[in-house]
Structure formats: C-alpha cells, structure tokens
Amino acid sequence: MILIAYYSWQGHTEKVATALAEKVGGRLAVIEPVSEVGMLRKAMMARFGMRAPIRPMQTDLSDVDFLVVATPVWARKVPPYVNEYLAGVTNAAGKPFSVLVEMGGSGGENAVAIVKKGLEERRMRFISSAVTLEREVDAGRFGPVVDELARTIVEAAAPAV
Numbered sequence: 040m041i042l043i044a045y046y047s048w049q050g051h052t053e054k055v056a057t058a059l060a061e062k063v064g065g066r067l068a069v070i071e072p073v074s075e076v077g078m079l080r081k082a083m084m085a086r087f088g089m090r091a092p093i094r095p096m097q098t099d100l101s102d103v104d105f106l107v108v109a110t111p112v113w114a115r116k117v118p119p120y121v122n123e124y125l126a127g128v129t130n131a132a133g134k135p136f137s138v139l140v141e142m143g144g145s146g147g148e149n150a151v152a153i154v155k156k157g158l159e160e161r162r163m164r165f166i167s168s169a170v171t172l173e174r175e176v177d178a179g180r181f182g183p184v185v186d187e188l189a190r191t192i193v194e195a196a197a198p199a200v
C-alpha cells in the first residue's frame with residue numbers, strides 16, 4: 040500500500056499529489072490544520088521549523104509499504120502542519136519514502152532535505168524526490184515530473200526479480 044500524505048493550502052500540491060496517486064495506485068491522506076493562520080505567521084512558523092496542530096489522520100504506517108510526503112515550500116522550508124505530521128509518524132522503521140515538493144520558484148531542495156531528515160529520524164529509507172513549479176502546475180505541465188517520480192516509486196515498491 041502506497042500512502043501519499045499531503046498538505047495543500049491553495050490546491051497546487053493537491054493537484055500533483057492526486058495525479059501521482061492515480062499513477063501509482065496510492066491512497067491519499069490529507070494533512071489538515073486544526074486552524075489556518077495568517078500569511079505572515081505562516082511564513083514565520085515555516086521559517087523557524089515550528090509545528091502546528093493537525094486533525095487526526097493516518098500516522099501509523101503499520102499497513103503502509105511506501106510513504107510519499109507532498110508539501111508546498113514555505114519560506115524555503117515546509118509548513119508547520121507538515122512538521123507536525125513528520126513528528127507523528129510511527130511504525131515506519133525500514134520503510135521506503137519519497138518526497139514531492141511544490142513551489143513558486145526557490146527553496147525546493149531545502150524543503151526536500153527537511154522532509155528527508157524528519158523521516159530518516161524515524162529510520163525510514165529515502166528513495167527519491169521531485170520538485171514542481173506553481174506555474175507549471177497551473178499550466179498543467181507537470182506530467183513528466185510525476186511520471187518520473189512514479190517510476191522510481193513503483194520500481195522501489197516492487198523491485199524486479
């Protein structure tokens with residue numbers, strides 16, 4: 040079972056995560072804030088690596104074979120709700136994961152590194168990452184990036200014998 044946990048404030052990450060789920064046959068799980076804060080606070084909380092409460096969702100990975108975390112880039116980092124999700128993940132040791140980040144223009148690799156570190160602290164195994172651009176998503180031109188990420192996931196989830 041491939042779980043795709045994502046947060047999306049304005050719908051771009053959701054669009055890409057949904058396309059990926061269709062491609063790999065994954066199950067989507069949305070990271071929902073208990074409450075959204077204002078724009079300035081969003082940037083500040085991301086910038087300082089803070090956490091903020093999320094609604095109950097699947098964090099126990101006992102029945103998950105592969106995890107994908109999909110997130111927008113905020114202040115070259117990730118939203119506080121994503122930090123909260125990463126901190127809550129359990130029964131994950133040894134399991135593979137990929138990271139998908141969506142951004143306006145810069146900080147993608149930094150955001151990937153944050154998610155990677157968070158899940159490696161849970162002793163998970165990094166497989167791959169991809170970065171999409173807001174304008175490409177708006178134009179519906181993110182297919183090839185999703186295809187390539189999907190390929191690495193399917194390959195790692197079911198290695199050739």
Ligand SMILES: Cc1cc2nc3c(=O)[nH]c(=O)nc-3n(C[C@H](O)[C@H](O)[C@H](O)COP(=O)(O)O)c2cc1C
Nearest residue numbers: 047048049050051052111113114115142143144145
């Ligand atoms: C608080 C905040 C901070 C942001 N910081 C960055 C940034 O550092 N780099 C970047 O490329 N885009 C940044 N963005 C733009 C988002 O990553 C981009 O709009 C993305 O498409 C949003 O995804 P969503 O529609 O799933 O919420 C920021 C957006 C917000 C709201």
